[in-house]
Structure formats: C-alpha cells, structure tokens
Amino acid sequence: MEKLKIAGGYPLKGSIRVSGAKNSAVALIPATILADSPVTIEGLPEISDVEILKGLLEEIGGTVTFSDNEMCVDPSTMVSMPLPNGRVKKLRASYYLMGAMLGRFKKAVIGLPGGCHLGPRPIDQHIKGFEALGAQITNEQGAIYLRADELRGAKIYLDVVSVGATINIMLAAVLAKGRTTIENAAKEPEIIDVATLLTNMGARIKGAGTDIIRIDGVESLHGCRHTIIPDRIEAGTFMVLAAAAGDGILIDNVIPQHLESLTAKLREMGISVETGDDQIFVSPGPKLKTVDIKTLVYPGFPTDLQQPFTTLLTKAEGSAVVTDTIYGARFKHIDELRRMNANIKVEGRSAIVSGPVQLQGAKVKASDLRAGAALVIAGLMAEGITEITGLEHIDRGYSNLEEKLTGLGATVWREKLTPEEAEQLKSS
Ligand SMILES: CC(=O)N[C@H]1[C@@H](OP(=O)(O)OP(=O)(O)OC[C@H]2O[C@@H](n3ccc(=O)[nH]c3=O)[C@H](O)[C@@H]2O)O[C@H](CO)[C@@H](O)[C@@H]1O
Numbered sequence: 001m002e003k004l005k006i007a008g009g010y011p012l013k014g015s016i017r018v019s020g021a022k023n024s025a026v027a028l029i030p031a032t033i034l035a036d037s038p039v040t041i042e043g044l045p046e047i048s049d050v051e052i053l054k055g056l057l058e059e060i061g062g063t064v065t066f067s068d069n070e071m072c073v074d075p076s077t078m079v080s081m082p083l084p085n086g087r088v089k090k091l092r093a094s095y096y097l098m099g100a101m102l103g104r105f106k107k108a109v110i111g112l113p114g115g116c117h118l119g120p121r122p123i124d125q126h127i128k129g130f131e132a133l134g135a136q137i138t139n140e141q142g143a144i145y146l147r148a149d150e151l152r153g154a155k156i157y158l159d160v161v162s163v164g165a166t167i168n169i170m171l172a173a174v175l176a177k178g179r180t181t182i183e184n185a186a187k188e189p190e191i192i193d194v195a196t197l198l199t200n201m202g203a204r205i206k207g208a209g210t211d212i213i214r215i216d217g218v219e220s221l222h223g224c225r226h227t228i229i230p231d232r233i234e235a236g237t238f239m240v241l242a243a244a245a246g247d248g249i250l251i252d253n254v255i256p257q258h259l260e261s262l263t264a265k266l267r268e269m270g271i272s273v274e275t276g277d278d279q280i281f282v283s284p285g286p287k288l289k290t291v292d293i294k295t296l297v298y299p300g301f302p303t304d305l306q307q308p309f310t311t312l313l314t315k316a317e318g319s320a321v322v323t324d325t326i327y328g329a330r331f332k333h334i335d336e337l338r339r340m341n342a343n344i345k346v347e348g349r350s351a352i353v354s355g356p357v358q359l360q361g362a363k364v365k366a367s368d369l370r371a372g373a374a375l376v377i378a379g380l381m382a383e384g385i386t387e388i389t390g391l392e393h394i395d396r397g398y399s400n401l402e403e404k405l406t407g408l409g410a411t412v413w414r415e416k417l418t419p420e421e422a423e424q425l426k427s428s
C-alpha cells in the first residue's frame with residue numbers, strides 16, 4: 001500500500017492534458033460485447049476501472065489488448081458466463097454488463113456492483129427498463145439474474161433522471177425487436193458518446209443528449225473504431241486546481257461546452273476562464289468571492305465536481321452553501337478537509353464552507369474517488385506536507401496524476417506505507 005505526499009503552497013503553472021472520460025470508458029467497454037467482430041476504442045484512460053473491465057471481458061471469453069490507450073476487443077468468442085462475485089464487485093459500472101450481456105445473450109448473472117460509497121446507489125430504474133423489454137429478473141444472494149426469451153422494444157419512462165439507467169437500457173435495447181423509447185432520459189455527454197459508439201457498430205439510435213431517446217432494434221452489430229470523449233470531470237478537477245493553486249494553467253484536450261456550469265461558477269468567483277476550441281486557460285483573481293453551488297443533472301453543476309469545488313471554496317471570502325441533490329451523503333471529504341484547517345460544517349444534504357482559511361498539511365484519507373481529488377487539491381494549496389492514503393480510489397479515475405501534476409511544477413510523490421501505517425489504516 002502507498003501514500004501520496006505533497007509539498008504544498010507553491011503556485012503551479014504550465015499546461016496539463018486531459019485523458020479520455022472514465023464515465024464513458026466504463027460504458028463503452030461493456031458495449032463492445034454487443035458486436036460480432038472486433039471493436040477498437042482509442043484514447044482510453046490508464047485507470048484501474050478500465051483494467052478491471054478488461055479482466056471482466058476476458059473472463060467471459062473475449063480477446064482484449066490494451067496498449068497506448070487503445071483497447072481492441074474481439075467479442076466473437078464471448079459466452080454468457082455468470083459473474084456473481086469477484087472483480088464485478090469492484091466497480092459501480094459493472095452494472096453495464098447487465099444491459100450488454102442481456103442484449104447479446106438474453107441472459108446474464110451479475111453480482112451487485114461496488115464503486116464509490118456515496119450513500120445508497122439504487123438500480124431500480126435499470127431493472128424497470130429491462131423488465132419492460134421482456135426480461136425476468138431475480139436477486140439471489142447479492143447477484144442479479146436476468147433472462148429473456150426475447151427482448152421487445154417498449155416505452156420506458158424513467159422516474160428519476162439516471163445516467164446509468166439510460167445507458168443500460170440503450171445497451172439492452174439495441175438488439176431488441178422493434179422500437180424502444182426512453183423518456184426522461186439523462187442528457188450527459190457520456191450518453192452521447194456511448195450512443196455514437198453503438199451507432200458506429202450499426203445501431204439505430206436517435207435523440208441521445210435529449211430527454212427522449214428512440215432506439216430501433218437491429219439484427220446484429222459489427223466492429224468499428226471509436227475515439228472516446230475527453231474526461232470533463234478530470235478537466236473540471238484541473239480547472240478547480242488552477243483556480244485554487246495555479247498561476248496560469250492551460251488545460252488541453254477538453255470540450256469547453258461540457259464544463260459551462262463550472263466555468264460560470266469560477267467566473268462568478270472572480271477567476272478568469274478563457275475557452276478555446278479544445279483548451280481552457282484558467283488564472284485566479286487576487287481575491288476570491290464565495291458562491292453557493294447545487295449539484296444537478298447535466299447540464300447542471302456535476303456531483304462529481306462538488307468535492308473538489310468545496311476545497312476551492314475554503315479560499316474564498318464569506319460563507320458558501322454546497323448542496324448535493326444527486327448524492328446527499330457525498331461529504332466524506334469534509335472531515336479530512338477539517339483536519340487541514342478548513343472551516344466547514346455539514347447540515348443534511350449541504351455543507352457550509354466559511355473562508356478564507358489557509359489550509360495546513362496533514363495526514364488524510366481519501367474515502368472515495370472525488371474525495372481523493374479534493375484532498376490532492378487541498379494538499380497543493382496547503383502550507384507544509386500532506387500525506388494522502390486510500391490511493392486505490394484516486395487510481396480508479398485519474399490517469400497518471402503525479403506525472404501530470406509534476407508537469408505543472410508540483411512536488412508530489414508516492415511512498416510505500418510502513419507496516420505500522422498499513423496496520424493503522426486497516427483498523428481506521
Ligand atoms: C445525474 C447524475 O449526476 N449522474 C451522475 C451519477 O451517475 P450514476 O450513474 O451513479 O447515477 P445516476 O445518474 O444513475 O443516478 C442519479 C440519481 O438517481 C438515483 N437513481 C439512479 C438509478 C436508479 O435506478 N434509481 C435511482 O434512484 C441515484 O441514486 C442518484 O440519486 O454519478 C456518476 C458518478 O459519480 C456521475 O458521473 C453522473 O454524472
């Protein structure tokens with residue numbers, strides 16, 4: 001086990017390149033199951049979620065290569081192997097194997113997924129969608145059993161706007177007979193990315209990116225080549241970092257339209273954000289004004305940026321209210337930020353951040369992926385040395401993070417935990 005050490009308090013400068021989108025990658029990779037010949041995805045991030053999904057595709061008989069950020073999947077030899085336990089439990093997005101395997105094999109057994117602990121993460125809308133398409137579903141000892149004689153298109157109204165359910169229903173519907181309509185669909189860019197891959201494979205999908213998606217089932221899907229979109233959450237994390245600890249940072253390989261809600265909030269705080277075609281330049285103002293944020297479905301402020309943004313707010317003048325309407329318990333980073341001298345209290349679904357304070361280096365633990373990002377930014381803002389454990393969470397979603405930060409002039413390095421530290425961490 002390792003810890004990340006950061007010598008903070010020095011302004012960062014230069015440019016940083018964003019990798020492919022984790023939250024697209026975790027759906028694109030399972031989508032390859034639906035093809036009858038090899039699919040190549042370019043630009044994938046080097047993160048543990050991608051490695052785990054590669055292992056899962058191999059477990060069901062696929063031939064998969066992954067090098068230079070390019071994954072080639074030959075799905076022709078895949079079988080409907082039950083996956084009740086093991087790797088499948090390590091990430092939330094293994095639930096996309098349900099839609100993809102149900103779509104191709106008309107049966108699947110998938111252990112209930114893991115991922116970040118953000119409070120309850122129900123999948124009732126996914127199940128409702130699969131059932132509407134004709135699947136019978138049971139939950140046995142923590143695994144979901146799905147089976148259908150045939151899948152038939154249906155009209156499905158989502159009771160909550162869900163990225164996961166929208167994508168999963170698309171995956172199950174592309175090979176179903178007839179038309180499926182998803183109403184009240186989520187509109188996130190990752191949904192458009194998955195629909196683009198499926199369309200390149202021969203699927204007939206209209207309306208991805210709006211709240212009504214229509215899918216006309218086809219007989220079969222073929223291989224293709226696809227380039228993933230840039231990671232808007234990684235890009236947003238770097239924008240927040242640039243505002244909090246930067247002295248002029250260029251963020252490269254980004255789609256600025258995907259980050260309009262964050263850009264607006266940063267500008268309100270007095271931060272300069274200049275956007276180009278695929279670049280964003282962020283330079284901080286002398287004094288930061290505080291702002292309230294409320295996370296919402298896209299194009300609202302993303303829940304995945306709430307935690308990093310909370311760190312930035314510790315530097316702003318006044319009191320800010322941060323409300324997470326998507327995951328109301330996504331506040332595990334707050335206690336750790338307090339250890340670093342932040343003045344924050346949690347009240348229900350909101351955190352109240354009072355500033356400005358000078359953060360101080362401390363020993364802290366990342367409890368989930370974006371809590372990790374929030375602590376890395378805090379470490380770079382803080383005076384002194386910060387030590388972050390729980391790196392397995394950060395490695396789920398940030399590709400080559402130390403290398404990228406070092407490129408901006410940061411002093412960041414990994415060290416092995418001593419046996420005493422490892423013991424302490426296990427019991428904490
Ligand atoms: C809308 C939204 O911001 N989605 C984010 C959410 O996606 P993720 O896919 O985790 O969540 P969903 O978009 O599916 O869910 C949104 C909301 O609907 C609820 N829900 C979802 C499915 C279901 O069957 N029943 C149900 O009640 C969830 O508990 C949540 O409150 O977290 C991801 C990882 O952090 C982000 O990348 C997504 O952008």
Ligand SMILES: C=C(OP(=O)(O)O)C(=O)O
Nearest residue numbers: 092093115116304369370
């Ligand atoms: C919480 C996240 O990931 P996951 O849903 O895969 O746990 C995230 O991307 O911020």
